[in-house]
Amino acid sequence: MKIEKNNASVISPLIGGGAQEFTITVYTENQIGLLVRIAIIFSRRKINIDSLNTSPSEIESVHRFTIVINETEEVVRKLCRQIEKQVEVLKTYYNNNDEIVWQELALYKVPTDVIAEQVQVERLLSKHGAKVVVIRKDYTVFEVSGHREETDNLIKVLEPFGLIEFVRSARIAIIKNSEGFHKKLKEFEYREPGEAITENEFLNQNEEVFSM
Amino acid sequence: METITLIEQTKIKTNAVKQVSGGVAVLEAFIAEGIDTIFGYPGGAIMPIYDALYDYNERIKHILVRHEQGAIHAAQGYARVSGRTGVVFATSGPGATNLVTGLADAMIDSTPVVCITGQVFAHLLGTDAFQEIDVINITTPVTKWNYQVTDATEIPAVLAKAFYIAGSGRPGPVLIDITKNAQLQQFDYEGYKKCEHIRSYRPKPIVRKEYIEQAAELINNAERPFVIFGQGVILGNAEKEFIQFIEKAGLPSAWTIMGMSAIPTDHPLSVGMLGMHGNYGPNVLTNECDVLIAVGMRFDDRVTGRLDKYAKQAKIIHLDIDPSEIDKNVKTTVPVWGDCKETLPMLTSLLQQKKHEAWHNKFKEYQQKENKKCIFPEMNPTTNELTMGEVINVLNELTKGEAVIVTDVGQHQMVACRYAKYKNSKSNITSGGLGTMGFALPTAIGAKYGAPNKTIIAIAGDGGIQMTIQELGTIMQFNVDVKILILNNQFLGMVRQWQQLFHEKRYSFVDITSPDFVQVAKGYYIEGQRVSVREKLKDALQTMLDHNGSYLLEVMVGKENNVFPMVPQGRGVSEIVLSKEEI
Numbered sequence: 141m142k143i144e145k146n147n148a149s150v151i152s153p154l155i156g157g158g159a160q161e162f163t164i165t166v167y168t169e170n171q172i173g174l175l176v177r178i179a180i181i182f183s184r185r186k187i188n189i190d191s192l193n194t195s196p197s198e199i200e201s202v203h204r205f206t207i208v209i210n211e212t213e214e215v216v217r218k219l220c221r222q223i224e225k226q227v228e229v230l231k232t233y234y235n236n237n238d239e240i241v242w243q244e245l246a247l248y249k250v251p252t253d254v255i256a257e258q259v260q261v262e263r264l265l266s267k268h269g270a271k272v273v274v275i276r277k278d279y280t281v282f283e284v285s286g287h288r289e290e291t292d293n294l295i296k297v298l299e300p301f302g303l304i305e306f307v308r309s310a311r312i313a314i315i316k317n318s319e320g321f322h323k324k325l326k327e328f329e330y331r332e333p334g335e336a337i338t339e340n341e342f343l344n345q346n347e348e349v350f351s352m
Numbered sequence: 353m354e355t356i357t358l359i360e361q362t363k364i365k366t367n368a369v370k371q372v373s374g375g376v377a378v379l380e381a382f383i384a385e386g387i388d389t390i391f392g393y394p395g396g397a398i399m400p401i402y403d404a405l406y407d408y409n410e411r412i413k414h415i416l417v418r419h420e421q422g423a424i425h426a427a428q429g430y431a432r433v434s435g436r437t438g439v440v441f442a443t444s445g446p447g448a449t450n451l452v453t454g455l456a457d458a459m460i461d462s463t464p465v466v467c468i469t470g471q472v473f474a475h476l477l478g479t480d481a482f483q484e485i486d487v488i489n490i491t492t493p494v495t496k497w498n499y500q501v502t503d504a505t506e507i508p509a510v511l512a513k514a515f516y517i518a519g520s521g522r523p524g525p526v527l528i529d530i531t532k533n534a535q536l537q538q539f540d541y542e543g544y545k546k547c548e549h550i551r552s553y554r555p556k557p558i559v560r561k562e563y564i565e566q567a568a569e570l571i572n573n574a575e576r577p578f579v580i581f582g583q584g585v586i587l588g589n590a591e592k593e594f595i596q597f598i599e600k601a602g603l604p605s606a607w608t609i610m611g612m613s614a615i616p617t618d619h620p621l622s623v624g625m626l627g628m629h630g631n632y633g634p635n636v637l638t639n640e641c642d643v644l645i646a647v648g649m650r651f652d653d654r655v656t657g658r659l660d661k662y663a664k665q666a667k668i669i670h671l672d673i674d675p676s677e678i679d680k681n682v683k684t685t686v687p688v689w690g691d692c693k694e695t696l697p698m699l700t701s702l703l704q705q706k707k708h709e710a711w712h713n714k715f716k717e718y719q720q721k722e723n724k725k726c727i728f729p730e731m732n733p734t735t736n737e738l739t740m741g742e743v744i745n746v747l748n749e750l751t752k753g754e755a756v757i758v759t760d761v762g763q764h765q766m767v768a769c770r771y772a773k774y775k776n777s778k779s780n781i782t783s784g785g786l787g788t789m790g791f792a793l794p795t796a797i798g799a800k801y802g803a804p805n806k807t808i809i810a811i812a813g814d815g816g817i818q819m820t821i822q823e824l825g826t827i828m829q830f831n832v833d834v835k836i837l838i839l840n841n842q843f844l845g846m847v848r849q850w851q852q853l854f855h856e857k858r859y860s861f862v863d864i865t866s867p868d869f870v871q872v873a874k875g876y877y878i879e880g881q882r883v884s885v886r887e888k889l890k891d892a893l894q895t896m897l898d899h900n901g902s903y904l905l906e907v908m909v910g911k912e913n914n915v916f917p918m919v920p921q922g923r924g925v926s927e928i929v930l931s932k933e934e935i
Contacts, residue, residue, distance in 0.1 A: 169552050172500075176492050184493065221676035227497045227517055230552045328551040 161190070162216045162234050163242065163313045166205035167197060167321055169228040178205060178229075181222045187211060191244075193310035198320050202230065208311050230328055235315055242313035246291035247273065248282045249305035250298055255280050261301055268294045279304060369540040374504030374530065375404035377541060378468060381511035382412060384544040387439050389413045389430060389801045391423040395443020397483060398470025400535035402441070415801065415830055417794065418822040420447050424454025424525075425791055425820070426798030427465045432781045433756055434802035435589065437464040437519045444470045445483030448490070448529070453788055455494040455525045460785030461610060462587060464523035466514050474502040474531040487529050496524030504537035508544045516547035521555025522674040523587060557675065559690040559698065567669045567686045568702035570643050571601055574667075576711045578641035579603045580626055580634075580655075583610035583784075584648010584672060584692055591615065591777045593696040594647065600700050602707040604715050606634035608649050609765075610784040613774040617753065623715045627655045628919045629766040632726075632928060633718030635919060638663050639926040640714070645669045648692050651681040652785065661924025671695055725930040726916050730771075737910035738886060740767040740839050746890050747809070747837075748773040750897055755807040756781060758799055760792035760816035763845035766915045768811050778803075790819025796834045797826055807835065807897065814840040814866045824876040827902045835896050836880075836904040838869055841911050849914045853935055854921075873904035880904030 168174055175194065182189050190208040197204035209216065216234045224232040252275060255261050268290070270282040284291050291308055372380070378401055382390070390412055394402045405414060417423040420442045427438025442451055448469040458465045472481040488500050497517045501510055510528060518526040571577055585594045591614050598605050598615075604623045607614065615622055624631030626638070635657075638644065644666040649655070656662045659681060667685040670678055671692050678687040688695050730741035744767060747755075753775040759765040759782040774780060781799055783791040796810035817838050827834055848862040873880040880903055883892040889907065896905040919928045920935055929935050 173488055173492065173498070176489055180493050218676070218680060221678075221680075225674065225676045227550065227553045325551075 157212060157214075159210055159212050161208060161210055161237055162213070163237070163240050163311065164205075164207040164209070164216065164220060164223070165233045165235070165313065165315060166207065166223055167230040167232075167324075168203045168205060169230070170201060170203045171228045174203075174226070174228050175205075177226050178207075178223055181219060182207075182209065185219070187215070187219070191310040193312050195312065199322060199325055202321060202325060206310065206312050231321070231324060233315060233318075235313070239317065240313040240315055242287070242311050243285045244288060244291060244309055244311050245283060245285045246294070246306065246308040248284070248294065248298055248303060249279050250282070251302050251304065252276065252278060252280045254301045258301065261298075264294075264297050268297070270294065369542055371538045372541040373400060373404060374501075374507050374535040374537050374539070375401040377504060377507040377539075378511065378530070378535075379404050379408045379412065380541070381508060381515075381544050382439065383408075384546065385437070385511075385515050387412065387437070389415060390439045390441055391415045391417055391426040391430070391798060392441030393417055393420050393423055393443065393447060394441070395445075395447045395470060395483070397444035397472055397532050398441060398447070398468070398530075398535070400532060401468065401470065401530070413801070414441075415797070415826065417797075418825045419820065420450035421453055421790070422794035422797070422820055422823045422826065424451050424458070424465060424467065425788075425794035426801070426826075427467075428454060428458050428461075428463045429758060429781055429795035429798030429800075430802035431458075431463050431465055431523075431798075432795075432802070433778050433799045433806070435587075435778065436802070437466055437515060437523075438798060438802075440465060440467040442467065442469050443483065444472055444487070444529075445485045447483075448485055448487040451527070452490060452494060453786075455491055455527065457783055457786040457788045457791065458525040459494045459496065461783065462523050462583060463525065464518040465525040466511075466518050467525065467527040469527060469529045470535065471500065471529045471531045473533045475533070477502075477531070487527070491527050494525070495527050498527040498529070500529040500531070501534050502531045504534045504539045507534065508541070509547070512545060512547035513550065516550070517553065521553075556673070556691050557689050559688075559695055561698075563686055563688050564695065564698045565702065567645075567688050568699055570667050570669060570686060571603075571645065571699075572702075572704045572706075574641075574643035575708075576637075576641045577601065577603050577643045577645060577708065578634075578637060578666075579605040579645045579647060580608070580638070580649060581605060581611045581614060581647040582608040582649025583614075585611055585614040586648075586777055588648060588673070588691050588693040590648075590691075590693040590696055593693060593700070595619070597696045597700045597703070600705060601703040602705075602712075603645065604708070604712055606631070608652070608655055608784070609769045609780070609782055611649060612769060613779040614777050616775050617773045624719070625769060627652075628657070628921075629770060629915050629917065630655075630919075631719070631770070632722035632917050632930065633715040635917070635925040635928040636718055637714060639665065639924065641666050643667050643669065645671070646682075647671045647696070648673070650677045653681075656681060657919045657923055657925045657927070661926070671699075722917060722930065730767075733910070735910070736886070737913075738884065738889065738907060739913055740764055740841075740909050741771050742886075743837070743839060743889065743893075743907050743909065744768055744771040746893055750890070750893055751807060751809075753779075755779070755809050756799055756803060758782070758792050758796040758808065758810045760810075760812035761787045761789045761846075762813045762816060763841070763849065763913075763915050764811055764813045764839040766846075767839075770915075789816040791816070793817060793820050793834075793836065794823045794826075796836075797823060797832050800832050800834055808833070809835045809837055811837045811839065813845060814838060814842060814869075815844045815864050817869070818864075818866065821872065824873060824878060828876040828878060832902060834902050835899075836873075836878075836902065837893075837896065838904070838906040839909050840866065840869070840906055841909050841913065842866070843911060845913075846915075848912070852912070852914070853932055869904060869906045878902050878904055880906065882906040882908065884908035
């Protein structure tokens, strides 16, 4: 029966009911204070944000938040609705890791003499796809982009060679099934927008990736 | 020649853009929005706006309250009885922080309020200047939207946005913080344009026909359908549409305290109040209905009791304008997202005429049980002590359900909501979601300005009245015709009830002493009296209602009376008890 299918309690077989990593993508106006409005939706419920990135989007003036949390789909869905309720939020999506392409950027500072003297290090770095960002007499900075495990692995590898400093960026993610936001934004600007904008997430979109 | 030059000169003059200050722009916005009353309190950082207000005295009333919390509650009262947006002025720092309770109350009870706070000069922001506080971040969780203005040119557009956001969709409070330099700044004023669209904001979702059809099918096939309605019906001005809806399909309907008065309390399909101290039938039968239709309500925990024992047998239809409410607490079978003013008639048109007599009789059976065990003893006490219920009962008799009742929070609130009779919508004003003690008195002041032709009765306990009692000063100064009814049980009664029932009668700090309220009122030149005997109750209430102007009546009631029925915390709605012996 159609109703049963639309019942939001039916959890998509793709995703399952347990806690897992979800990436929330939020398209917003560029407004001072919006970061706080979004952040407190999580902190109020005592939910930890694993990673948060704010950046421009494919559209000038529209900002894109990428937020990673570890929660059940039900919780994530409710959070997304609360986020979308904020006046300056255009649209919110959530996806599991199968539905996105993502990267994080990591920087590593190591003593230059170690790199210069030990061939082993050089080999390790090339094995991990590290690129040199800067070389100075005293230190060298490498960068690696990839998934968490990849950047984590290189920390372990470099530690014995005197890793001086390490930093990693938040996750940024592209939704595999997304058509981008250009078309949607146009509809937002209409007084009487079409269904895509006012879409009710309870429609038969459970199986589609691009749904919320 | 000369004439032509004159005409041309006039043209230039009218075309010339007017220079106004930010403060004037704020008031021009109010005029354009049809605001006739402001509740506020001046201070250093909002002085330029108050200076501008001096010249608008003829067009806008300003009610000087005694505390900023009083201002925002008054604005809430104004909004709740009139359906229009309430407006508040407060200064920076403590003026702004004093608004927070009212903002939270307005947020959780979806009340349209626009607050203007003064702020220190923009160049002082972040310097810990005198009376500087980060009001935007303090109020972010308790506002639908907030914004800081540091440049006067922004004022017209920002205020237009503020009014649009506060009053549209699911209403809520908006706070605009304006730095002092922006209030003083002269700028080219190009007029005020109302806001009708914000691209990232969708107040009214498109209604999906398929869900209306599915909902209608469920209702048409239901044997025991049950409607529960909340404030959404009132906020959507959908009272008529709602009555047509329930009447066509013969749907028994129960209200949340926020939905109360949306339909007359004695409507034949009205079966009473939901929730912790609601009526017996609606609570028990929630777990026996086959289709539960929730209209403009949000399944608050005080309504649902334990969620895993709530309406598990029923298919659930949820009509709400706010998509984040759907599935938030209770899983919905059919979500009808939209403004119920639009969705209800669509749904009604698909419904079959039904009566459901057997099902209605079930409600009546439970009503009789409740009458016998709770209502009759409340109305016919065997001791000399007055009960709160009999006070409300006599009041009903005298007001004939025409008065607006503003309640505070606690036992008297539950009793008032259980027993008050209403004929008109927007008559029951109470702090539902936040449970703000001290709400009644200031809110009643605002309600009088929102509905000047109605009798406004503030009912409070001896605890709550003392939280905002300073607003008697506002009543005194502006001759606000508010009837104040204090039901004094010499305890913080609701907490005492819980301590008695669930904490082995360990009465921990609920024994509150009170001043002589009648003398206090007298100090404010407000007349009043105290009664404690049954024989004098009716006359005293009549005197209060007949009095020309404000009046304070203190009624001494039984010290240790309890409110029943009750759904004890952590239990399901059908585990509602009628007396303390059943707990």
